[in-house]
Amino acid sequence: MYDQVMESLGYIRKKVTCEPKIAVILGSGLGSLVDAVEQAQEISYEEIPNFPLSTVKGHAGKLVFGKINGVETLLMQGRFHYYEGYTMKEITYPIYVMKQLGIEKIIVTNACGGINQSFEPGTLMLIRDFINLFGNNPLIGMNDERFGPRFPDMSEPYKIELIDKAKKIADELSIKYAEGVYAGFMGPYYETAAEIVMIQRHGADAVGMSTVPETIVANYLGIDVLGIACITNMATGIQKVKHSHERVVETAQKASTDLCKWVVSIIEEFSIS
């Protein structure tokens, strides 16, 4: 895979001059951050040698390089999900490429279901930790020491220093936030009520179908991660109405104004410290 990553890197380097140290992975309905990018240079996934292709509705599938408030940033619009049939290695392939591009910090966003009863649709949750319920993970298989260690530490998957900075910024901007544990299921069905009860008892505050694989690989590669989850609905059994993807995207879009404001300021702060 090392050679494939290098080939992807070579292609991107030839196309863009920007050298960002910060990347943002945009979740469903949270793509509007792209509008904040100046001097944008876009590369669609299908152009990049060895890159997987994105298929889900609401996911565009491109890398956007440019400046956000003067800070060089890479946005990943459209991520790969396990439920689409991609392998864990494919899902996390862009993270390997980001590392080679010089990315040091990743802000991961997602749309997810709320389990913690103090949440409501629209709540923005700083992810403190994850529970991996995918039944798989991207580090299975032969390890290439050029990327990272065989047995990576996962005691701080979301860097506490970054969480603290994000909290301070939210307070300054009067943005309300929560904090909690994200449980990642493989999907694509919205969980059963019994599954939600099970993970609630085990400390999960939110549930979704992404984020965990990317977080694992970023940590493995030595990239610091900040995770922000947008609660778009309450999880099965807690919310009485049936789930709808359209409502998930709509709620994420509504919450994205605050989220974008927050992320823009976080990017500024991260660039100076």
Ligand code: HPA
């Ligand atoms: N469960 C899993 N994934 C989700 C949910 C949910 O309730 N809402 C948005 N993504």
